[in-house]
Amino acid sequence: xxxxxxxxxxxxxxxxxxxxxxxxxxxxxxxxxxxxxxxxxxxxxxxxxxxxxxxxxxxxxxxxxxxxxxxxxxxxxxxxxxxxxxxxxxxxxxxxxxxxxxxxxxxxxxxxxxxxxxxxxxxxxxxxxxxxxxxxxxxxxxxxxxxxxxxxxxxxxxxxxxxxxxxxxxxxxxxxxxxxxxxxxxxxxxxxxxxxxxxxxxxxxxxxxxxxxxxxxxxxxxxxxxxxxxxxxxxxxxxxxxxxxxxxxxxxxxxxxxxxxxxxxxxxxxxxxxxxxxxxxxxxxxxxxxxxxxxxxxxxxxxxxxxxxxxxxxxxxxxxxxxxxxxxxxxxxxxxxxxxxxxxxxxxxxxx
Numbered sequence: 001x002x003x004x005x006x007x008x009x010x011x012x013x014x015x016x017x018x019x020x021x022x023x024x025x026x027x028x029x030x031x032x033x034x035x036x037x038x039x040x041x042x043x044x045x046x047x048x049x050x051x052x053x054x055x056x057x058x059x060x061x062x063x064x065x066x067x068x069x070x071x072x073x074x075x076x077x078x079x080x081x082x083x084x085x086x087x088x089x090x091x092x093x094x095x096x097x098x099x100x101x102x103x104x105x106x107x108x109x110x111x112x113x114x115x116x117x118x119x120x121x122x123x124x125x126x127x128x129x130x131x132x133x134x135x136x137x138x139x140x141x142x143x144x145x146x147x148x149x150x151x152x153x154x155x156x157x158x159x160x161x162x163x164x165x166x167x168x169x170x171x172x173x174x175x176x177x178x179x180x181x182x183x184x185x186x187x188x189x190x191x192x193x194x195x196x197x198x199x200x201x202x203x204x205x206x207x208x209x210x211x212x213x214x215x216x217x218x219x220x221x222x223x224x225x226x227x228x229x230x231x232x233x234x235x236x237x238x239x240x241x242x243x244x245x246x247x248x249x250x251x252x253x254x255x256x257x258x259x260x261x262x263x264x265x266x267x268x269x270x271x272x273x274x275x276x277x278x279x280x281x282x283x284x285x286x287x288x289x290x291x292x293x294x295x296x297x298x299x300x301x302x303x304x305x306x307x308x309x310x311x312x313x314x315x316x317x318x319x320x321x322x323x324x325x326x327x328x329x330x331x332x333x334x335x336x337x338x339x340x341x342x343x344x345x346x347x348x349x350x351x352x
Contacts, residue, residue, distance in 0.1 A: 005052050020059040021072040033057045035080035056081030060095040064103040143187050150180040207243035209236035216250035223258050233271035237280050239350040245325045252318035253346050257286035285345040291337040
């Protein structure tokens with residue numbers, strides 16, 4: 001059939017009062033017309049048969065694999081044509097094949113569109129993250145000098161003029177000095193968090209977890225001595241991470257366990273590792289003050305604290321660094337606790 005016929009048919013609606021192609025799409029079944037001059041539904045369209053010189057018309061609906069109609073496969077005959085089973089079967093095969101091909105092409109186009117959208121979104125996200133990290137790095141560097149000045153001149157004021165101040169004046173001065181110390185700690189920890197984000201991951205890096213733990217415990221030696229905490233651990237494996245980063249993860253989690261200990265019970269910390277396929281799952285269990293269930297996610301947030309500065313010192317960034325480090329290697333980190341006063345267990349996975 002010439003293009004002029006196809007253009008003409010394209011203007012007709014799909015439905016039961018349409019041409020055979022429209023009826024086939026509407027019903028989802030083949031419409032086999034032996035002679036269009038003898039079929040009542042064709043009466044309004046006989047002029048098309050006269051103009052384009054055909055008598056028989058078979059229309060088969062083409063549908064996607066999920067049965068959505070997308071068109072028809074039609075065959076026209078110059079003479080009346082009975083529906084021979086072999087011919088109908090062949091047309092049915094052609095129709096199904098067309099549906100599969102069109103479905104695959106449509107799915108491929110949709111998949112390519114989605115992948116391109118994701119690529120653009122990821123590129124924008126990388127740009128935003130890079131800008132934010134650069135801002136955090138620059139801001140923390142720029143903040144160090146004025147904070148240092150506040151600390152230094154606060155000390156000078158206290159040394160030279162502290163005796164001249166009344167109790168309120170000395171209390172206000174201590175507020176300034178304490179605020180400067182906390183701000184200095186926050187800036188240093190922000191730098192540490194930014195460095196954890198920008199650390200280039202070496203796929204070939206390997207760390208002896210036993211050695212990383214030993215170094216972390218050495219860094220915490222004074223806190224361990226003062227608290228009297230008992231740290232025990234099983235044999236630990238080698239994992240595919242940077243040893244310095246693993247040391248920092250151990251130090252932050254164990255340091256928290258020491259800090260958030262109970263006053264009326266000797267603190268104990270137990271470390272272990274269990275192989276799970278391509279991963280090692282580490283656990284750090286303590287008998288400390290525990291964590292309420294509603295805060296199990298919040299503790300990993302940046303600058304998220306569950307206690308006041310007066311109760312427990314700190315900036316609330318250590319676990320955020322742990323989370324960012326572990327996830328940068330494709331691992332996961334979480335905490336389980338039976339509630340306040342019942343201890344906690346931190347779990348994290350790293351590639352074997």
